[in-house]
Amino acid sequence: EAGVTQFPSHSVIEKGQxxxxxxxxxxxxxxxYWYRRVMGxxxxxLLHFVKESKQDESGMPNNRxxxxxxxxxxxxxxxxxxxxxxxxxxxxxxxxxxxxxxxFGQGTRLTVV
Amino acid sequence: AQSVTQLDSHVSVSEGTPVLLxxxxxxxxxxxxFWYVQHPNKGxxxxxxYTSAATLVKGINGFExxxxxxETSFHLTKPSAHMSDAAEYFCVVSDLGAGGTSYGKxxxxxxxxxxxxx
Numbered sequence: 001e002a003g004v005t006q007f008p009s010h011s012v013i014e015k016g017q018x019x020x021x022x023x024x025x026x027x028x029x030x031x032x033y034w035y036r037r038v039m040g041x042x043x044x045x046l047l048h049f050v051k052e053s054k055q056d057e058s059g060m061p062n063n064r065x066x067x068x069x070x071x072x073x074x075x076x077x078x079x080x081x082x083x084x085x086x087x088x089x090x091x092x093x094x095x096x097x098x099x100x101x102x103x104f105g106q107g108t109r110l111t112v113v
Numbered sequence: 114a115q116s117v118t119q120l121d122s123h124v125s126v127s128e129g130t131p132v133l134l135x136x137x138x139x140x141x142x143x144x145x146x147f148w149y150v151q152h153p154n155k156g157x158x159x160x161x162x163y164t165s166a167a168t169l170v171k172g173i174n175g176f177e178x179x180x181x182x183x184e185t186s187f188h189l190t191k192p193s194a195h196m197s198d199a200a201e202y203f204c205v206v207s208d209l210g211a212g213g214t215s216y217g218k219x220x221x222x223x224x225x226x227x228x229x230x231x
Contacts, residue, residue: 033218043203043221056218091157101147102219104157
């Protein structure tokens with residue numbers, strides 16, 4: 001069984017540009033989460049999808065971040081325009097309906113220069 | 114509100130000696146608690162989880178953790194460290210809501226980097 005897959009693994013963009021991160025969850029997992037780790041800080045929750053609906057987006061830092069989950073399958077996280085403080089590692093995770101313990105992807109390391 | 118404190122940012126042990134990574138939590142309801150590990154250039158891997166069953170939880174690779182409600186602790190231990198255990202470890206809490214439903218939102222500790230010396 002394939003795990004959670006994230007694309008790209010690394011991205012380096014200039015301030016002001018747009019970047020889109022993609023996450024493919026484990027097949028059949030209704031719950032999909034995005035987390036972020038800024039250098040030197042702990043991993044922080046961004047948002048939670050249940051199927052295609054946003055269950056909780058309380059962790060989204062501002063309106064430059066837009067997450068979507070088309071058809072309840074893969075998800076994208078777009079940052080537009082990117083700022084220096086957006087640099088970090090973005091993790092995606094998925095879980096079954098019970099939501100007890102999630103499976104994480106390898107993360108996308110985003111560097112904004 | 115829930116929170117997690119990992120008491121050591123770095124722990125260094127010799128191969129073959131015991132490992133102790135300390136974690137204290139704060140939770141409004143009945144918590145689910147987890148330990149995740151991240152090896153260099155790898156994703157986060159679930160080591161073990163506590164979900165209100167047995168208080169002593171066994172995980173992969175010889176790790177175990179004990180839930181102590183009176184101390185609000187969930188320390189991770191291993192009797193004998195191996196070189197391959199060198200990684201960053203995260204203590205994580207997930208609240209169960211008042212209705213007993215898990216929303217799945219995880220709150221991470223700051224992480225503990227474990228170094229294992231030959």
